[in-house]
Amino acid sequence: MYAVVDIETTGGNASYGKIIEIAVVVFDGNQVVDSFSSLVNPQRPIPPFITSLTGISNKLVAQAPIFEEIAERVQALTENKVFVAHNVNFDFSFVKKEFSLLGMDFNRKKLCTVRLARKLVPEAKRYNLGSICGFLGIEIKDRHRALGDAEATVQLLSALLQRDPVQETIRYSLNRNSKEMSLPPHISRTAYDSLPAQHGVYFFHDQRGEIIYVGKAINIKERVTQHFTGNTHSKKKGMFASHIHSVTYKLTGNELISLLLENEAIKKHYPRYNKTNKTFLLNFGIYRYIDQMGFVRLVTGKAGKHDKPISTFNTEAEAVLFLMEMVRQHGLCLRLCGLIKTTEKCHYEAKFGQHCPICQGDIKPQAYNERVEIALQNIAWLHTFLIKTAGRKEDEDGFVMVEKGRFLGYGFIQNDMEIHSIDDLKVHLQPCYDTQDSQSIIKSFLKKSVLVLQQPVQMYQLPFEKLSAGF
Incomplete structure (x- = not known):
């Protein structure tokens, strides 16, 4: 049994927005067996752009019930049912937040019709509710109103069930261990499964391919998962759910190069959802x-x-x-x-x-x-040194190069390569900006390594003849 839900809200995230309308349509897989819809008084002003989008004004909700007055009805209609919505994490996070404000837990199995449609209707070009319904010939009678959108989502779910007759895809999506419903709606499961469990830097991209967030991790796959699991009320997680369309990554093999690459990438791309390290202070x-x-x-x-x-x-x-x-x-x-x-x-x-x-x-x-x-x-050779790091593969070493006090960049070489001069390594160098942040990262790394790392950092200074044996 499915409880198909749609809400209209004062804003795009449950951490600061409130529900202004909710609809719940109970669907048994063949027909609608119950439904409920209501305006909700958010007890705060509705932004003008929301009113222009939905037609719901402050005057319209002035006499409407607050969520507490309809909570029992919503609880009963969704209990022991699969919570279904188009971009389910959005709707679910708002409903869960409202119940939490009442001191009540709200836990349901979730099913996202965006993710289902991407799997079962791969030939579609776009998957927002209007586009996918138009592609499948489903009419939306009252767009951007909760009941109209919920009824259209029921028809969409019915069409998707017909494309999945043995419900293999749906069963997999409902499997808690699959983490299927915790992922942003636009990231395919295949893309997620291809993420490595290794040191590196990952990049979230929007629909146009622009980088909107950069992060580093010891385990890229685990860290990406953490962005979208657990409490989904934070602003960052809510924004990710609606704006992330792909994830790419670069392997680094070690913490130091991950920090330096993350720092460089944030300054280069200025991602909208990174809050720190954006200031570009050259040395x-x-x-x-x-x-x-x-x-x-x-x-x-x-x-x-x-x-x-x-x-x-x-x-x-x-x-x-x-x-x-x-x-x-x-x-x-x-x-x-x-x-x-x-x-x-x-x-x-x-x-x-x-x-x-x-x-x-x-x-x-x-x-x-x-x-x-x-x-x-x-x-001339003041503060010139190399830091040897782990590579991305077993037969590879990484290095960070500082020449005359200036951070030049990082690189990777085969670990059986003999090094006799700085030029031998410069051909493998990935140039980076020498910023105050990169200098701070290197100094902090060297300081901490002496105190906490089990193995001392391998740092090599000129003359470079000493490198060929040790590097």
Whole structure:
């Protein structure tokens, strides 16, 4: 026995919306045996766009019963029956929420006619109620009203039952272990079953293929399942149920690369349902160039994805302090290092107790540039290292590359590959933006690994000759 339900609401999610109309039509598989419909006073204003869609106004529900007054009738009509709706998690979540507010449990077996139609009418192009009913020649007499939509859903269910004469598909859908009814209506069971139980990053896509959410997981399949099981009242789960049309993924083999890839993907695609990590804060780098007089100049600036700074820092202040220390140690010029404006009076003597050799004209470009080169040699390989990680397969290793303090990206190689130089790995590198978030992820990972990981993180520094044996 089926209880086919349709509701109209003040909003798109049970966490903040309320029912304004409900219809329950009891169907035994052959004919309708009972029905009930009622407007419901939501005890809050109905948004104008809902009124324009349904025709249900604040005035229309002013004298209607509140849900508590019809709860007993809804309870009786749905008890010991399969709760059926078109996008069942939407309707069920609202009804369950109303009962929970009354201190009552509401648990029913669920059946979604969207998911059933996708399985049993694969030739249809669209599966919203209007489209699938039109495809099957079912007339909806009163669209966007609870009883009209519920009666159309009964006819749709009847048509689907005829396409599943031994009810194999329906029995499978009702099997609690299948998790069939917990999945978003537009994600096929085949797509769900193909998800791997491995480390990686997953992507939820909307109807147009745009990425609307990015997440990372130790077990992709398990984590995707968790989004749609349990309490379905949260806003995120409700939005997923109606907007997710496909799921894709990338395997990473380990937590560190998962974190870095998730961070990169969120910043790149700016998914509407990710709430954090969207801010794109680039690190700052130190760059060099030769001016018209032949002097090597050093400047600070934001480090883009394909820029090649001498070294990078989380903030511009850190880069400036580092440059100031270089000036002090190697007798460089404040002006040529971009630490004072070209028109500003040099205060080298006030800071370091001696005259600036450049401003005094005591040194030629060649001699000064040699000082700069000596200073740069001391930082050329500062904070350059590789972190070895698990790969996506048994015969593979992963790596994260940081060069001169700048996060370059990650990659994967065969674990029997010999590494003699950084160039050997760069051909396998997936470039990433060097952001403050990526730097924070790496630093946090290294710090925690010393404290909690059973095996120390394998980190390799130059010279790279040490890598060939260990990597």
